Amino acid sequence: MTDINADAWVSSNHRPMGFPEFVIVIASIMALNPLAMDMMLPALPNIASAFHIAAANRPQAVLSTFLLGFGVGQFVMGPLSDRFGRRPVLLGGMILYVIASVLAIAAPSFETILLARALQGLGTSATRVIATAIVRDCYAGRRMASVMSLAMMVFIAVPVIAPSFGQAVMLLTQWRGIFIVLMLYGVLALIWSALRMPETLPMSERKSLAIPDVLGAFRQTVTNRQTLGYALAAGGVQGSLFAFVFSSQQVFTEIYKLGHYFPVAFAGVAIGVAVAGFLNARFVGRLGMRVISHGALVGFVAVAGIMLFAARMQMLPLPLFLALAALMMFAFGLMFANFTALAMEPQGHIAGTASSLYGSITTLLGIGIGTTIGQDYDGTLLPFATGFFLCTLAALAVVLVVEKGRLFTPHRMVS
Structure with missing residues (x-):
């Protein structure tokens, strides 16, 4: 299979659902994660005040704990979905998400909030892994990249509006109202998925959960040059995104004194990712995943x-900060869907496990990088900018190694 013509329709298992609904359902379940992440941004000072948190950077734990549950959960969701099918794991994760949201609504302490957030992250790990695996079940190559980009366009639009939506909820009620909204969205997504999302993994392709078999699938994933390399590169650039999210409330309110208007500035930056997703979906079939993602990575470094x-x-x-940040988010939008598609391309036979391990690597690496940069925040933009540059420079070095120096060139998959 080549990067040039690997646009095959792998399966029609998503029927009777039509293509537009398929993309929207995939995007809606993937959106559980960024909605739960970014709606919380305006609430961090209020949560800190409610629980008497004095350390300036500690409220970032509301975000990082969620991502930790998300990252760790992905280790098990893929193998479970390869054994029992996509639907039961997907629906189970969404039920856990709803239960965790209820726990957060009633949380009596900051520690309980963190527990609820970890469980929310664990629940959304199923939605992210299963959504990616379902797309891989049905498509391959550039067609898969196109589907992922269309889903990502909706998925990435969520961070653009989520902080403003969270701010609006807080104007009408208080920070606990955000968890009520998250719970209601989770219930709606659960019902839609239960009614409309079919099983895409035939019984004949189910994998064993025996330890040697699971470890063998993990070994196949991490020993594939293309899969591991693009996972590490994606983790590096995602670390810069997490750093931006973790620090954005402090940057916009403390350095630039935007106060309650910071969600507007955040949306102005995040919209670059949504635009990139739209453009990538339109042009990836013509130009290829490597040409677009490699060009975006070089641009991000610059x-x-x-x-x-x-x-x-x-x-x-x-x-100037808004312009540069928007350009970097635009480049991120061009990279991430293509890096995911490139990493998953050789793993059709173990799509669930590969998606699981890929998601864990990128998320946990991103959390480590993003948390380090976020905790280094000192009232200036220097730690933030330094972290961005080093992350993307390292990602570029990894891609150069994976592709043996052949950037921008469609070719047979590297193994």
């Missing part, structure tokens, strides 16, 4: 270098 230089020179006013 823009991050400009931001680092401006931060060191203390010449980073709000308009």
